[in-house]
Amino acid sequence: MRYPKRHALLSALALSVSLFSCAGFAATKLTLVEVITSPARTEMLQKMLTAYKAQHPDVEIEVVSLPWGQAFEKLGTMIQSGQYPDVVEMPDTWQGLYASNGMLADLEPRLKSWSGTPDLTDKTLTMARSSGGTATMIPYGFYLRAMFWNKKIFQQAGLTDAPKTMDEFMADAKKISGLGNGISGYCLRGGVGGTNAWMMFMAAMNGSPDFFDKDGNSTLTHPGAMKGAQFLVDMYQKGYAPKDSVNWGFNEIVSGFYSGKCAMLDQDPDALIAIKNSMNPDDFSVAPMPLGPNGKAYPTIGYTGWSMFKQGKNQDQSWDLISFLSNKENNLTWSKFVGTLPIYKGAEQDAYYHAPQFAGWFAELNSPDYIPLTMPTHLKGWGYFNSVIVKDSSQETLLGQNDTESMVKDWAKYLTKEQKAWLATQK
C-alpha cells in the first residue's frame, strides 16, 4: 500500500517541478537599468521595449530608471549587494571602472556573428573596445563638441562669422563682452561637467590628443597644455564669461546661451534640443571648434551605450535585447531623440541630420583637422577626477584662490598615478 502512495507523491512533485520550470522558461525576466533619465526618454525607451516584447512574448523586461545625479552611487550599491542588472546603459566615464574590475561581459564573440557589425563605423567599434581592447559595450551614439554661436549678438559686436582659431575665439569673446548689458562672450562651464572644456582647450593649445606618454606620465604639464588651461582662466578672469559661470552646469550654460547672456557655447548635439525650442533657427548656428596653434582642434567625444554584466543570468537573451536596441532603425530613432550622432556608416545622409545646424559636427567628423579627444575613462579614478577634483580645483583657480600651474600639476600627479596603476594591471 505504501508504494502507490509514494509513487503518487513523486508524480505530483515531478509534475509541479515541470510546470514551474515551464513557467520559468516561458517568461525570462530581464532587468534593464537606465541611468540618464528624463520622463520623455524613459517613455521612448519603453516604446522600443514594447516593440521588442511584441516580438518576444516570452520575455518580461523590468526597467529601473536611476536619475543621473545619483545613478553612479545607486548602480554601485546595487552591484555591491549582488543585484546585477542584465542590461545596463553604460556611460563612457564608468566603462573603465566596470570593465577593469572584470564585471562586463565580453561582447566580441557576439559581435562576430551579429549582422549589424559590418555597418558600424570604425569609431563605434573603437569606443566599444576602449577599455582594455575588448568590446564591453555597444555605444548608441556620440556626443561630439562643436561651437554654438549667436549670430545676432555677433552682428551687434560687428562680427560676421564664428571664430576659426583660438586667438580669434579670445578676441571675439572680448569684443562681445565689451557690448555691456550683461552680455558675455563665452558660456563657461565652471561647475559639474566642466572637465571636457579644460581638456579640449589644453589639447588644442598643446597640439596633441594624448593624455600620457608611454611611461604613463601625464602630459598636462607640458607648456602648451598649461597655456590651454591659462586660456580658460583668462577668459573668466578678464570678464569674457559671466561671473556666475564659475558654478554653471549643463542647464545653466544652455539657458545662458539661449537667453542671450553669453554668445558662444561649446556643446554636444543634445543641447540642440533645448536651444532649438527656445531660439529662432536663424539666430544661431553651430561651427567646428576653433583650431589651435598647430592648425588642429580636439573636440571631445563622449558616448554612452548598452552593456551587459558577466554575472547576469540571461546572457543570450540580454544580448538579443541589446542587438535589438542597437539595430540600424532603432539606433537612428534613439539617436535623433536623445540628441547624439548615430553609430552607423552613412547616417549623415538621413534627412534629419541634413539640417544646417548639424553641418558643424559633420565638418568635424569629415575633416582631418579635427581629432576627437577621448577622455581616459579606462582609469578607475576618472569618475572622481572628473566630477570632484577638476570641479573644485578649477573653481579655486578661476576665483583666483589658486594658480593655474599648481592646479594643473595636481591634476597631472593624480592622473599619472592612476595611469601607472592601470599600466601595471596590463602587464
Place this chain on the structure above:
Amino acid sequence: MMLEVSPPDTAAAPRFPRLRALLEPWVYLSPTMVLIGLFIFVPMAIGISYAFQNIQLLNPFDTGWVGLDNFRTMFDDRHFYAALRHTFNWTATSLILQFALGLGLALLLNREFPGRRWVQALVFLPWAVPAFLSGLTWAWLFNPVIGVLPYWLTDLHIISEPYNILSDPTLALYGPVLANVWFGIPFFAITLLAALQSIPKDLYEAAAMDGASGWQQFCKVTLPFLAPMIAITVMLRTIWIANFADLIVVMTDGGPANSTSILSSFIFTTAYRKLDFGYASAMAVFLLVLMTLYALVLLRIRHQLLK
C-alpha cells in the same frame, strides 16, 4: 567539633534576593535593549570600525585595518578644516535666524486674531515640502535668468548687479542658509507656541498689576518659563542643522571652490564620489563626537535651568 548547618529556607523566598532585585528591571527591559542594540548600536559600531579600516570601493581588494591613518589624513586635509569652518558658520547662522524668527512667530501666534487657525496651518507649509524640492525651488529663485531674488538683492544694494549669489564664494553659503531658515522656522514656531500656551495667564495679570512693562513681562515671566524648552529645541535643531546637507548638495553641491561644503556634505562626497568609505567614516566619527559633546553641554544647561 561539629559544624551546625542551618537548613535552607524552605519558603518560596528567592535564593539571591539582592541579585534578583537588581536584575529584575533589566529582564523587563531586555527586549527593548536587544532591539536598540541591534538596530542602533550594531550598525553604529560597524560604521565606527570603518573609520579604522581602508575601505575604498575602487580598490576592493586592498582593504584592512589601518589604525589611526584615516584620522591623520583628516587632520592634514585643508578641505576638512574648511568644511569644519563652514559647518560652524552654516549651523550658527541658520540656527540663530531660525530661532529668532520662530520665536517671533510663536509670540505673534500666541495672541488672538481673526484667522489665526489658518495662519497657524500655513506656518507648517515649509515643513511639508521635501528638502530636495525646496532646495531646487530656492536654487531657481537665485538664478537671474528665471528667478527674482538677484533683482531684489540688487535693488536692496546687497549686490551690485543681478547675478547668482550661489556662484559667489563669499556669499554662496547664504543661499542654502536662507532656504534652511525658511524650512526651519515652523519647528521653532510650533514648539515654542506650545510652550507659551502652557504658561499660566495669571502670572501675566499679577505682573501687570505690579506695573511690569511688556518687555519686563517677557524677560521675567516668558523667558524663564520657555528656557528649558528653548534649551532642548536648540540642542535638537543644532544637531539636525549640522547634519543636514540636503539643501547644500542640491543648491550648490558644495561649490564654488568648496566654499559651501560642510562636514556632512564633504562626508557624502568622500563616500559616494571618491568611494572612500574609510576616510568618510573617520570624519563621521569626528562629527559624532563633536555633536555628542555639544549635546552633553546643552543637557547640563537644561538641567540647571530646571532647578
